[in-house]
Amino acid sequence: MKLKANTVIFYLFAFFQVIIIQFSTHHVETLDWDINAFLVTSLEFGRGNLPYEFQYENKPPLLFFLFYLFSIITENNLFFIKIINDFIIFLILIMMSNLYKKNVKSAYSKYTPPILFLLFTSNVWFHPNYSEYLVILFLALAQIFNNKNDSMFNIFLIGLSIGAASLINVGSVLFLISFIFIINLTRGVNLLKTVTLCCSFSIPHLLMISIYAYNNLITEYFMALIEVPLSYRSTSFSLTSALTVFFVAFENYNSYIYSLLLISIAFLIYKTVDKFRHKNYEYDYEFIEIVILCITSLLFFQIAGKGYYHHLLLFLYFLSFSTKWINKEKNKFIIIFIILISLIGVNRQTSPATFSNLRNVDNIQNNYPMFQIALNLKKDISKDDSIFSTNNILLLYYLDKPNSSYIVHPALFNYQEVTEILVKYEKIKDDELKDNIQKSPKIIELNTDEISLGEYKKLETTYIDSNLLNYWSKNNLLHIYIKR
């Protein structure tokens, strides 16, 4: 395959742009503790265990397996794992530039969607290695197979991709319904294709169920993949309020990118309804596919039910495609003009931190606070010692230890809907915190110093730079106790 000059230029541009944006926060160890939980749970594979067997985090097993692979490739180097995420984003941008080319072939329509996605995700909210990026990667594959020829093999691959995506994030199962709808709409109602899609979707799931059944963990598997996600429905959540909070925050971040977001939404609505104005309208199936996927990704946000910004990543991804269907040169020029201003703004904002990080690239991992603490603790920890961590769980990752509690993610201790299920299955006790302290682990890491721990001494951590510990809580104090 021969690449055209402008394609190469775009790939280089996208590569450097991803580096400039993403590297600006790589010096901070924790951008979101979700990723720490993925990493800690993923290490279970290395111990010959499966996720949910002794450690619980509320994501499907394929995500942990991929994070385990990242850990192997990088030899447990968190900084390199962050770079893998940058590479995933870069891959997504390349795939975006090669999607939906049937009716729109201009350079504008080819390169606008990836640049818009790059801008939408330029804020630090979207810098961590969220599971949504991996989901997007598999959904982009599904889009590519769907836009290829009409063969049964491609339908099979679409189902397989969505199946894999749903083993990374359960909510992605919604996209199976979307693709069934899209395929039957664009190719005419076809039962065989629908059955093929559903069967290929089931393959990764059946494989995973077999692995868990073989290890007598089928109860844990269904608890984690069905019962807990369904419990999320019971939480009170307002879609409009959550979107309002996001819009306000986005507008505060960058008004130009925000206006691009509004233009994309407006154009999506306009083009969707405009079809119905004309009597003999013809469907632009590629555009309709994007409309369906945008609606599904909003449903994904609604069903996730927590209002976290990263749950909107899928919506931002699909929305980025909408303006590629703009016809009039004047309107294209307006979009390009706003994109240019936005890019200048984003680069001005991120480049000082990026260049500082690039100059200091050799020391980034060594400067991570929890990494330094783990290095110092390594000599005091023996193979049989246990650790109970409820806040900076990266300690578990660096020391390659499971949490003494079944729960890995610190936030889950406060999710009543989850803890109730785990108590029901006797995975945790009613007072999990107290119970784990009573087990007297070698190290206890807490988010408070209000609990008296007589037989423990507090670890001296003043030598670390607490600004590098967590992006969102700069004055995060460490409360690490070691058994006397």
Add this chain to the structure above:
Amino acid sequence: MANTTKKFQKNRLRKLENLLYFFFAILIFFGIVNVLTYFNLKESIKDFDTISSSYCEYFIFTPSLQNQIENISIEFSKKDIYVFPDLQNLRCIGKVGEFFLEDNQIKGHVYTNTKLVNLTILLFNLSQIVFHYFMRVHSKRNFYTLVGIGNSFIFLYLYNSINLVSFNLLFVSLLIIYFFDYET
């Protein structure tokens, strides 16, 4: 036959257009009534006792809810009120209530309902777009006039209930209109 049908449809649309203007006139009428009961901070202080005993009587028309008049500081805060199922609260939106004078300081509330106002903006703009571009109810000039005056009315009249989403809804509506006119 075809001509008669066309004529009939045209008449029906004309009626719908008149209905729109009638609805609009009612809005403006209520607006005028409220503006007449406008809560003038400067003048109201003089006969504060009479005013403070009233509830939802006075419409406030100021973007600045904190003021200093002579030696009296005035501090109003926004208070969201439910309009469903308490429909009578509808008349309270944009009006002042629960205010008292204490130590040369007047404190009170301005009643707001952001969700209702945003829904009004959304429905008003969407209905106008549908009426104009899909049903051809009114001419381009009348459409622009209606959208312009309607949105100005909502934004000025219900100023304290407006938030960023209101501006978003307006911006997106205007963009959709722009695309209908300049992208087709």
